Every structure is written in C-alpha cells, then in structure tokens.
Amino acid sequence: MSRKSPRRKPSSSCPCGTGETxxxxxxxxxxxxxxxxxxxxxxxxxxxxxVKRNAAYLxxxxxxxxxxxxxxxxxxxxxAPLEILSTIDGGPDDEVGVVEFRTAYIHADHDHPVHEAxxxxxxxxxxxxxxxxxxx
Ligand SMILES: [Zn+2]
Numbered sequence: 001m002s003r004k005s006p007r008r009k010p011s012s013s014c015p016c017g018t019g020e021t022x023x024x025x026x027x028x029x030x031x032x033x034x035x036x037x038x039x040x041x042x043x044x045x046x047x048x049x050x051v052k053r054n055a056a057y058l059x060x061x062x063x064x065x066x067x068x069x070x071x072x073x074x075x076x077x078x079x080a081p082l083e084i085l086s087t088i089d090g091g092p093d094d095e096v097g098v099v100e101f102r103t104a105y106i107h108a109d110h111d112h113p114v115h116e117a118x119x120x121x122x123x124x125x126x127x128x129x130x131x132x133x134x135x136x
Pocket of ligand 1: 014015016017018022025026027044045048
C-alpha cells in the first residue's frame with residue numbers, strides 16, 4: 001500500500017529563530033500589517049529585516065532622533081542566528097524595554113560579532129529601537 005505524501009509548499013521559517021514561519025511571525029510586521037506587541041518582537045522583526053534587507057522597515061522601526069544617516073545602507077552579507085539573552089520590561093503595557101541579544105554579521109568576508117543591550121521605547125504609541133548599549 002502506498003500513500004502519496006501530501007505535496008506542500010515548503011514553508012520558509014522565520015529568520016528570527018522562533019520556529020514559526022515567516023508569514024506567521026515577522027512577515028506581517030515587516031509588511032506593516034501589524035505592530036509588534038513587545039520590544040522583543042520588534043527586536044526579532046528588525047533582525048529579520050536585516051536578513052531580508054528590508055531597509056524601509058529598519059528606518060520605520062528606529063526612533064527618528066537616534067537614527068544614523070546610513071541606516072538604510074545594509075552592507076552586511078550574511079547573519080549568524082539571533083540569540084535573545086534577556087529582556088527587561090518591553091511588554092504590552094510598558095513604555096521602555098531592553099533586549100540583550102547576540103548575533104554576528106559578515107562583511108568583507110569577516111565575522112562581526114554583535115552583542116548589545118538594545119534599547120526600545122514607545123514612539124507615537126508603537127515600539128521603536130532607540131539604540132544599543134553595552135550589555136551590563
Ligand atoms: Zn520572526
């Protein structure tokens with residue numbers, strides 16, 4: 001007895017590493033169909049935007065006052081997986097949050113480790129990134 005295995009479109013998993021598909025995880029955020037509820041979700045979606053080279057979303061999700069002029073340039077050639085190490089506040093009812101994370105990007109054939117305490121604030125009611133600090 002043979003049974004055909006159902007043919008399914010390969011689902012692409014989200015680059016941010018939740019194990020969800022991109023379309024049920026960061027996809028709707030990058031398409032601005034919904035806003036992240038937590039600072040960690042915004043952090044994950046920004047990482048996915050870096051991987052997907054979505055400069056418009058990186059600009060959108062960065063506090064205008066702290067945005068570097070080259071935010072949309074994206075010279076990175078690849079990314080190591082994202083590791084979320086800790087979060088402080090940044091919940092649906094908070095106004096600020098900190099997400100400590102680690103990853104690395106490749107540029108000019110070199111690995112550039114990134115380990116920072118990302119700072120997140122509410123801007124016009126939605127979460128945005130305001131910059132990175134040294135992890136304590
Ligand atoms: Zn995701």
